[in-house]
Amino acid sequence: MELNIALLPGDGIGPEVVGQAVKVVDAVAEKFGHKINWTSALTGAAAIDAVGDPYPDATHEVCLAADAVLFGAIGHPRYDNDPKAPVRPEQGLLKMRKKLGLFANVRPTFTFPSLIDNSPLKRERIEGTDLIILRELTGGIYFGERGRKDNGDTAFDTCTYTRAEVQRLAKLGFEMAMNRRKKLCCVDKANVLESSRLWRETVQDMEKDFPEVEVSYEFVDAVAMRLVQWPSSYDVIITENLFGDILTDEASVISGSMGLMPSASIGLHTSLFEPIHGSYPQAAGKDIANPLATVLSAAMLFEDAFGLKEEAALIRSVVDKSLAEGVVTEDLAGKNKAYKTSEVGDWLAAQIG
Amino acid sequence: MELNIALLPGDGIGPEVVGQAVKVVDAVAEKFGHKINWTSALTGAAAIDAVGDPYPDATHEVCLAADAVLFGAIGHPRYDNDPKAPVRPEQGLLKMRKKLGLFANVRPTFTFPSLIDNSPLKRERIEGTDLIILRELTGGIYFGERGRKDNGDTAFDTCTYTRAEVQRLAKLGFEMAMNRRKKLCCVDKANVLESSRLWRETVQDMEKDFPEVEVSYEFVDAVAMRLVQWPSSYDVIITENLFGDILTDEASVISGSMGLMPSASIGLHTSLFEPIHGSYPQAAGKDIANPLATVLSAAMLFEDAFGLKEEAALIRSVVDKSLAEGVVTEDLAGKNKAYKTSEVGDWLAAQIG
Numbered sequence: 001m002e003l004n005i006a007l008l009p010g011d012g013i014g015p016e017v018v019g020q021a022v023k024v025v026d027a028v029a030e031k032f033g034h035k036i037n038w039t040s041a042l043t044g045a046a047a048i049d050a051v052g053d054p055y056p057d058a059t060h061e062v063c064l065a066a067d068a069v070l071f072g073a074i075g076h077p078r079y080d081n082d083p084k085a086p087v088r089p090e091q092g093l094l095k096m097r098k099k100l101g102l103f104a105n106v107r108p109t110f111t112f113p114s115l116i117d118n119s120p121l122k123r124e125r126i127e128g129t130d131l132i133i134l135r136e137l138t139g140g141i142y143f144g145e146r147g148r149k150d151n152g153d154t155a156f157d158t159c160t161y162t163r164a165e166v167q168r169l170a171k172l173g174f175e176m177a178m179n180r181r182k183k184l185c186c187v188d189k190a191n192v193l194e195s196s197r198l199w200r201e202t203v204q205d206m207e208k209d210f211p212e213v214e215v216s217y218e219f220v221d222a223v224a225m226r227l228v229q230w231p232s233s234y235d236v237i238i239t240e241n242l243f244g245d246i247l248t249d250e251a252s253v254i255s256g257s258m259g260l261m262p263s264a265s266i267g268l269h270t271s272l273f274e275p276i277h278g279s280y281p282q283a284a285g286k287d288i289a290n291p292l293a294t295v296l297s298a299a300m301l302f303e304d305a306f307g308l309k310e311e312a313a314l315i316r317s318v319v320d321k322s323l324a325e326g327v328v329t330e331d332l333a334g335k336n337k338a339y340k341t342s343e344v345g346d347w348l349a350a351q352i353g
Numbered sequence: 354m355e356l357n358i359a360l361l362p363g364d365g366i367g368p369e370v371v372g373q374a375v376k377v378v379d380a381v382a383e384k385f386g387h388k389i390n391w392t393s394a395l396t397g398a399a400a401i402d403a404v405g406d407p408y409p410d411a412t413h414e415v416c417l418a419a420d421a422v423l424f425g426a427i428g429h430p431r432y433d434n435d436p437k438a439p440v441r442p443e444q445g446l447l448k449m450r451k452k453l454g455l456f457a458n459v460r461p462t463f464t465f466p467s468l469i470d471n472s473p474l475k476r477e478r479i480e481g482t483d484l485i486i487l488r489e490l491t492g493g494i495y496f497g498e499r500g501r502k503d504n505g506d507t508a509f510d511t512c513t514y515t516r517a518e519v520q521r522l523a524k525l526g527f528e529m530a531m532n533r534r535k536k537l538c539c540v541d542k543a544n545v546l547e548s549s550r551l552w553r554e555t556v557q558d559m560e561k562d563f564p565e566v567e568v569s570y571e572f573v574d575a576v577a578m579r580l581v582q583w584p585s586s587y588d589v590i591i592t593e594n595l596f597g598d599i600l601t602d603e604a605s606v607i608s609g610s611m612g613l614m615p616s617a618s619i620g621l622h623t624s625l626f627e628p629i630h631g632s633y634p635q636a637a638g639k640d641i642a643n644p645l646a647t648v649l650s651a652a653m654l655f656e657d658a659f660g661l662k663e664e665a666a667l668i669r670s671v672v673d674k675s676l677a678e679g680v681v682t683e684d685l686a687g688k689n690k691a692y693k694t695s696e697v698g699d700w701l702a703a704q705i706g
């Protein structure tokens with residue numbers, strides 16, 4: 001099979017971790033007889049530096065032409081804590097999501113048995129956790145009208161949702177639940193927000209089309225609690241953009257395996273795969289960042305973008321092996337030898353070959 | 354001293370837990386020679402049933418006339434999962450906050466040594482945690498314009514903040530930090546929201562007035578992570594209404610002492626004190642709910658509303674004693690004897706007398 005993949009390394013540790021995923025993908029392609037056409041493009045601070053735009057049109061063209069996008073991370077400390085910066089790397093992320101129509105961010109949270117003791121939570125709380133948060137990614141307060149009034153002394157942001165946007169996301173959630181433990185939790189703040197009431201009534205209307213799925217409705221504040229108390233009680237969670245931002249990050253740390261969590265963003269024009277960790281600028285260029293989340297994102301890419309399950313399974317099995325044999329970067333090495341980012345990538349590729 | 358206190362028991366377990374706090378307050382008043390004038394009033398589902406309004410004008414008058422309000426909880430399952438219910442108990446809560454000008458919700462999160470092992474977090478993560486979240490309570494998306502368009506198919510909510518609202522809340526935060534460990538964290542989403550950028554720039558402008566306070570700025574998603582990872586790293590957190598709703602609930606469970614956490618809402622016209630737990634309808638009328646959070650809210654009432662520190666300290670010390678001696682309700686009793694709600698209240702009052 002011929003796979004056209006756009007490669008957006010981004011900022012900070014992005015290029016390093018993406019580099020290892022490329023090695024792994026190439027090894028898999030070699031083994032299974034696929035041909036990969038990689039096309040790289042700039043995003044984030046790197047793109048601001050080069051052309052003054054964190055998501056340049058040229059990059060958008062590359063993504064549109066690709067069957068899937070492999071993405072690193074965006075963000076640079078130069079732009080933090082400056083509420084008045086005219087262009088910020090994150091704007092590139094939002095523009096990319098909107099222009100590619102990446103409406104659904106899929107974030108699994110699961111545990112690796114060998115890493116469970118890294119969790120801030122007690123073992124008995126976290127064991128068996130295997131949930132997916134499906135976050136709406138192109139609507140809500142991220143993309144509503146915003147601005148200032150009264151000479152800048154009043155600021156406002158608008159959260160807007162349409163029934164169709166909710167249906168599109170929820171349908172995916174119901175389908176995922178059908179392929180899993182058939183439990184769906186719709187997270188909102190319907191006791192306060194009108195947009196949440198639209199979410200809740202829309203999902204309620206869809207229940208009849210998926211009679212096997214057990215649906216629950218919970219308020220976002222309650223979920224922020226229960227994710228810490230009993231994460232294993234969730235299967236598939238659907239929620240709007242801002243709540244999803246907060247809850248996916250919260251969920252990512254409870255697993256104890258944050259450096260390993262992949263994600264997919266499903267789009268109208270293409271799909272994008274990225275590790276959930278950020279650009280981690282302190283580690284950039286040091287060859288110490290953990291590449292496993294990006295490698296596992298590449299596994300999702302094979303499975304979700306191309307339906308290539310065997311390829312995905314092979315990648316996951318060599319990642320399991322690297323954990324079992326301790327071929328890991330310093331964040332996971334404990335008192336044992338820490339491997340370099342590039343060494344982990346080489347080792348994984350060699351295992352596949 | 355003569356203390357005029359409005360008593361709003363509310364729904365579910367509200368009346369039971371408030372009842373125990375009243376016993377304790379009366380015992381303290383007796384001991385210190387204060388005179389308490391209690392005036393009760395209806396709120397929540399109870400008030401809807403009686404007069405069709407979850408925060409009736411008569412109740413508002415009672416609160417306005419009082420020096421402080423002791424509140425139980427609001428909420429009834431009859432109104433949950435019904436996005437179309439015309440009147441909901443929570444509307445009473447929001448109306449009360451707005452009409453009493455309760456602009457700042459103060460939520461401490463601390464640990465009781467004897468309860469640390471109840472936390473879902475590992476002991477070494479939670480030990481030493483002593484933080485306050487100061488949540489803005491009368492602005493933001495809770496009170497902005499909202500509605501439907503396109504025959505109900507589009508819903509919107511507006512988040513609005515003014516510089517003055519941010520200053521009022523932040524000033525309190527700086528002052529609290531000065532009385533504590535001098536660390537203030539402003540939590541926002543300034544990489545996306547205009548209202549957050551107003552928050553951040555306003556707080557930045559105030560830094561010079563409190564040169565001793567070390568101020569940090571973090572995004573809400575990062576804080577949702579770090580609260581689980583290293584809660585003891587925070588001192589005072591200030592944030593807007595919706596972020597505060599989510600983060601205070603998340604913080605409450607990590608301490609392992611959720612059933613014990615009190616809160617204060619500081620207002621323009623009066624102040625209100627309430628346990629952070631909800632109305633817990635499953636337990637209503639069974640005399641099993643834990644009254645300690647409400648009793649500790651009464652301690653905050655003595656200290657914050659009337660400056661009566663000794664009275665507050667005495668209440669806290671008898672609560673400590675009840676924990677040490679195991680005079681606790683079933684949620685905390687473990688394998689030992691569980692006391693009834695009313696028995697715990699009687700015991701505490703007797704200890705004070």
Ligand SMILES: CC(C)[C@H](C(=O)O)[C@@H](O)C(=O)O
Pocket residue numbers: 090093245544545574
């Ligand atoms: C960088 C920021 C704009 C972004 C978001 O809030 O969506 C990030 O937190 C994420 O979750 O991908």
Ligand SMILES: CC(C)[C@H](C(=O)O)[C@@H](O)C(=O)O
Pocket residue numbers: 191192221443446598
């Ligand atoms: C009941 C609800 C409206 C309320 C809120 O969101 O403020 C509650 O969650 C709280 O935190 O007091």
